[in-house]
Amino acid sequence: MKKLAKYLSISLIVTGVSGCSWLDVVPDNLPTINDAFSNRATAEKSLFSCYRFLPDPTNSFTYPAYFTSKDEFEYTRFETYANQPVVRISRGEQNSNSPLLDYWSGNNGGTSMFEAIRTCNIFLEGIYEPKDLPAWERDRWIAEVKFLKAYYHFFLLQLYGPIPIVKENIPLSASPDEVRVFREPVDECVDYIVQLLDEATSNLPLTISNHLEEDGRITQPIALAVKAKVLAWAASPLFNGNPDYQDWRDSRGKQLIPDTYNLEKWVKAAEAIRNAIDVCHSANHGLFRFNKTANPSTYMMNDSLVRIMNVRKAITERWNQGIIWSSMSPFSGAGYSDLQRATFPTMYSGDVIQVVSQAFASFNMAELFYSNKGIPINEDIDWDYAGRYQLQTATTEAGHGSYIQTGQQTVALHFNREPRFYASLCFDRGFMEISTATTNGGASFTPYLRFRNGEPGYANNNLFGYYPKKLIAFESSCTQGENRPYSGYDYRFPLIRLADLYLLYSEALNEVKATPDAEVYEWIDKVRTITGLKGVVESWKNSKYPNRPSNKDEMRKIIQHERLIELAFEGQRFWDVRRWKLAENLWTYRPQGWSFEASSAEGYYTVVYRAEEGRQFTFKDYLWPISAYDLRVNKNFVQTHGW
DSSP, X not given: OOBGGGGOHHHHHHHTOOOHHHHTTOOTTSOBHHHHTSSHHHHHHHHHHHHTTSXXXXXXXXXXXXXXXXXXXXXXXXXXXXXXXXXXXXXXOOOSSXXXXXXXXXXXXXXXXXXXXXXXXXXXXXXXXXXXXXXXHHHHXXXXXXXXXXXXXXXXXXXXXSOOOOSSOOOTTSOHHHHSOOOOOHHHHHHHHHHHHHHHHTTSOSSOSOHHHHTTOOOHHHHHHHXXXXXXXXXXXXXXXXXXXXXXXXXXXXXXXXXXXXXXXXXXXXXXXXXXXXXXXXXXXXXXXXXXXXOTTTTTOOHHHXXXXXXXXXXXXXXXXXXXXXXXXXXXXXXXXXXXXXHOOOOSTTGGGTOOOOEEEOTTHHHHSXXXXXXXXXXXXXXXSTTTTSEEEOOTTTTOTTTBOTXXXXXXXXXXXXXXXXXXXXXXXXXXXXXXXXXXXXXXBOOBOOOSTTSGGGGGOOSSSEEEXXXXXXXXXXXXXXXXXXXXXXXXXXXXXXXXXXXXXHHHHHHHSSSOOHHHHHHHHHHHHTTTXXXXXXXXXXXXOTTGGGSHHHHHHHHHHHHHHHTTTTTOXXXXXXXXXXXXXXXXXXXXXXXTTOOSHHHHTSEEEOSSOOOOOOGGGGSOOOOHHHHHHOTTOOOOTTO
């Protein structure tokens, strides 16, 4: 029988864990691979052990996409969180001696993706052992694990660029040369990941029929959507003709990231994205639209509130048709790592004990969203950008009754904005629509938020003035006077939505074509229509620059802006900004916020620049380092360029 320890070697070599003394003392009675695959029941446990390594997008302190960049999320200044790895990265403390959020070796808040890959390889080697496992089910399980193996490689690729390709676990009998693996060129990594996804797709189900039992299991749309993203990464500026890495070669002389641009990569990406969209459509996926008549508590919502729910419930509505892949971990409201609890604003006095409120929206997110004309606020000819910080009083006649408490003062920045602004951000004097505090679906009463000194929202030390409302389910509850005023609604966090693919397709088509055309506009316009915005060509007629959509470079910027808005707070911005090579511009702004210590409107709405400087960022920060110890263990590794 094969000892389980026999297959540890690739993890030891790749992650730099010294294993000789440990392996010498493995007792003879340890479980064997045969035990793990003795029957269907034990094999199924092995299957789910492969899933358990999926990075958890609901944990803001172990997932890299939230607090590391500071341009989308900000964190509370409580000392409890100051030394979290993600917070330290945002302060510029990433390093090669002991890397933070180390998904390579599994240290400092990260989980080793190479251990995950090793576990997948063990499964693929042993899954033919169970005699009571039907062939069709075996084929499906193999396909799922091939997908997971591909995804773990892809996750590493996004963080580190060139990585070792682990096709199979290396046995302990291998020679020293066989175990000293190399980081392979990015293009070879992409080819291998795509190969695994292609092998997996045909044996995956088109849809999941029983969500209660199989929630999060891999389907054809998921596999094809991930393939689309992999190829989009390969085609994007970070990996496609990047001159910053032209001298990055290993000891074999291989260049690890190409410095020559290849348009064909965008052609392949466009084909893969369209194929993924078509299969998603055949599986009945579609852009989410909120049906207010399906729920008695919401049937009286007006059109303005329905548009807000089109945005929020696209994230929080369980198993809705717009979500292609969601996290297996429930968004249960338990623990400080739960994003919903972390982002919930304090609505009533005394709530601070129950509502953590540790994750805020960065101040610049308030300026990201469009005007109500569907264009940037600094381009709208009818929107006073220079006067955006001036006080203004909300009136019913002006059409603000659904968004801002009538008769209350706030800044002009909060008026005449697109629905995604009001759906995505909590702000002072804005409404907070949740089921336990909203009567008649918002037709009669919805509480408004108060963040100034002496008011309930002041208690959470929000130096920036905004919370990401988009992540808070309407069904979550917060009731004044209760012993437990907060209860989070259990939903599954989306990893990929159909809107993501639509915008990605528009992006790829724009790169492939010499000039933007109707096909480029079609897919971005489909996303905009959900919240009542007109198409880009029509909308930009109200802009200072009406010809922007007809220019390829300008249309690229419009598509990027649309992605940043549509996918805001969903853990996508971090990855997009890096693959576009825009982090030097977007991650270095100086933190600012409203003067939260003030009690009057005039005092509160004063822009204050925070004491700390903006994040320092250079090209080396696009890809993370591997530890110096790993380099000593395996001399064939080269450090990430710049580190």
